[in-house]
Each structure stands twice: as structure tokens, then as C-alpha cells.
Amino acid sequence: MDVPELERTARSAVEAVVEAPTPDVDPPQRVRPPGPRRARFDVDETPLAPAPEPEVDSVSRETSTQSAFPAPSETRIFVVANQKGGVGKTTTSVNVAAALALGGLSVLLIDLDPQGNASTALGVDHGPGVPGTYEVLIDGRPMADHVVDSPEAAGLKVLAATIDLAGAEIELVSMVAREGRLARALAAYLKDHHVDYVFFDCPPSLGLLTLNALVAAREILIPIQCEYYALEGVSQLMRTIDLVKGQLNDQLELSTVLLTMYDGRTRLAAQVADEVRRHFAEQTLPVVIPRSVRISEAPSYGQTVLTYHPDSAGAVSYLKAAQEIARRGAKESA
Numbered sequence: 001m002d003v004p005e006l007e008r009t010a011r012s013a014v015e016a017v018v019e020a021p022t023p024d025v026d027p028p029q030r031v032r033p034p035g036p037r038r039a040r041f042d043v044d045e046t047p048l049a050p051a052p053e054p055e056v057d058s059v060s061r062e063t064s065t066q067s068a069f070p071a072p073s074e075t076r077i078f079v080v081a082n083q084k085g086g087v088g089k090t091t092t093s094v095n096v097a098a099a100l101a102l103g104g105l106s107v108l109l110i111d112l113d114p115q116g117n118a119s120t121a122l123g124v125d126h127g128p129g130v131p132g133t134y135e136v137l138i139d140g141r142p143m144a145d146h147v148v149d150s151p152e153a154a155g156l157k158v159l160a161a162t163i164d165l166a167g168a169e170i171e172l173v174s175m176v177a178r179e180g181r182l183a184r185a186l187a188a189y190l191k192d193h194h195v196d197y198v199f200f201d202c203p204p205s206l207g208l209l210t211l212n213a214l215v216a217a218r219e220i221l222i223p224i225q226c227e228y229y230a231l232e233g234v235s236q237l238m239r240t241i242d243l244v245k246g247q248l249n250d251q252l253e254l255s256t257v258l259l260t261m262y263d264g265r266t267r268l269a270a271q272v273a274d275e276v277r278r279h280f281a282e283q284t285l286p287v288v289i290p291r292s293v294r295i296s297e298a299p300s301y302g303q304t305v306l307t308y309h310p311d312s313a314g315a316v317s318y319l320k321a322a323q324e325i326a327r328r329g330a331k332e333s334a
């Protein structure tokens, strides 16, 4: 499949989600095939129960150049953070960003992790010597010089991370106003560029890179893996958020929590989800992201799951999460 075709397929998946009923609180029901139990990791690969055929609204079809998702009245800037490693920060950043872009919005993803996983997933070169976040943060280069288009969706742009960023934490220590460098660079970029959503994909630490994102952002999205110890570290993150709010960025709010890698067959996943919903009743999105082979395979093709397997449960869940984020943003700014 070529890129435009992939984009068309994913767009039609966006439209199906937009026109489908409100997202389920529980993960979608699946029809389990007869036979032996499948491997634990394959939990979501059983096809989704067929969704009711959406009613075709001829007016909205005719005006299909309009965004499928509502745009916020001003740029929403999210930091995707959790200092616990491997909880789905990058996966959530790239898939939510791509879903919003496929929904017709303009989106910028800033990769702040020296591993550059988000850049990989969005099909953007981040080999040694490729300019990106490091040059903006350390050399003070304008962001516009190094932002590139992602082939994943029209309207999706990326500031790539290279391994150079690994040294940035140390280089930043001796710099003046070190925690506000990214905020200033982003503010300058936003003066001249229209962007509906910005996402910072953070490394699994609360160092100066993450701090720069917390100072530049307005909202925090915490992905929480539905596993034991899920909330471990979240209280430390909350303390850091309070400190940043009190001293560096009083506009920062935890607006969104997303449950990831949900295995609907385990009682543990349901218990963790309940506990998270108790702690973060308003912030937790109704949809949960299932554990999915398709989601984990997509980056190795330089893709998000939305273009890699647009019909998979993982893709549909990320579309629903993006739809809800956009809906809440539009409501708040109304």
C-alpha cells in the first residue's frame, strides 16, 4: 500500500469511529474463536464484534473536507509523562497524535527521548547528525528549521530526537534558565504556525528534559499500564507536577489519564483500571487501550497502528481516545 492509500484507509476508520456511538467504558467485546486459549499477548487480535453500521449523514459526507474531530479554540500542549519505563508513553503519543491528524487537525509531536522511538514510529529519520530537538534545546535553533512532516498523516509534524539528546541533560545543567528553553522555542514557533495539538514524548525520568516539557506544556497525559505496580511512581510524578505548578508553570494541569495494555481476561487489569478510575475519576478516558500485537509491531514498519492495521482493536481504541480528547478540548474551549 502506498502512503495516500494508507491514509485513506485510516481516514475511513476515523470517520467510522467519529460516527459510532459514545466509547464503551469497558474494552470492546470480542468473539473468541473456538479452540485452545491463545497466547497471552494475542489477547486483542480476536476480531471485534461487528459495530452497528453507522448512519450515513449525507451533509457531513459532502463536507468531508472539514475536520472529523473538533479543533480547540487555542493550541493544546500536552506532555505525555510517566517516569516508569515501558508504560506506553511513546505508543500513546504517536498514536493519539496521528489519530488527531487523520481526524483533520494540525499536530506537532516533539520527541524528547534520546531513544527516538516516537520519531521511528512516525517514519521520520533520526540517525546521527539529523537536526532536531537537541539543536533547538541546546543550540537555540528555531524550531521551524528542524520540524519535518511525518508520512503517517497530512498535518502531522515531528521534531525528531537523536542520540545526541542523551547528553543534553548534562549540558543543560550549566545553562541559564535551563528549564524554560523549550517553552520559549515552542512559543516562538506557535507565533508563526497554526497547530491544534502539541505532544511531548518524554523519556522515563523526571530530569531536565521532562522538566522542560512540563514547563512548556499546559496539560499532562499520563499513560498507566494495567499491571501490578501501575500507580507506583505516579505519586512521585504528581509531586513533581505540584512543584512545577507552584514554581515554574501555574497553568499546568493533569487533564488526561489513559489506561494502556489492558488484558481483559485478567482480574488484575480490571482491578488496576478500577483503582486508577477511583484516583483520577475525571481525567481517566472511558476507552482503554488493549494489549495488542499490532500496536507493538507497527513501529518496526515505521508506522503507527492507525495506518499499519487501521481495523485492529488497538487502532480503534486509539482513535476513540483521540476523539474523546478532541471532544473534551472543544467543550472546554466552547
Ligand SMILES: Nc1ncnc2c1ncn2[C@@H]1O[C@H](COP(=O)(O)OP(=O)(O)OP(=O)(O)O)[C@@H](O)[C@H]1O
Pocket: 084, 085, 086, 087, 088, 089, 090, 091, 092, 113, 117, 202, 203, 204, 260, 261, 262, 289, 290, 291, 292, 293, 295, 296, 297, 314
Ligand atoms: N497496547 C499495547 N499492546 C502491546 N504492546 C504495547 C502496547 N503499548 C505499548 N506496547 C509495547 O510496549 C513497549 C513499551 O511501550 P512504549 O515504548 O510506548 O512505552 P514508553 O513508556 O514510551 O517506554 P519508555 O519508558 O522506554 O520510553 C513497546 O515495545 C511497545 O511496542
Ligand SMILES: [Mg+2]
Pocket: 089, 090, 091, 113, 117, 202, 203
Ligand atoms: Mg518512550
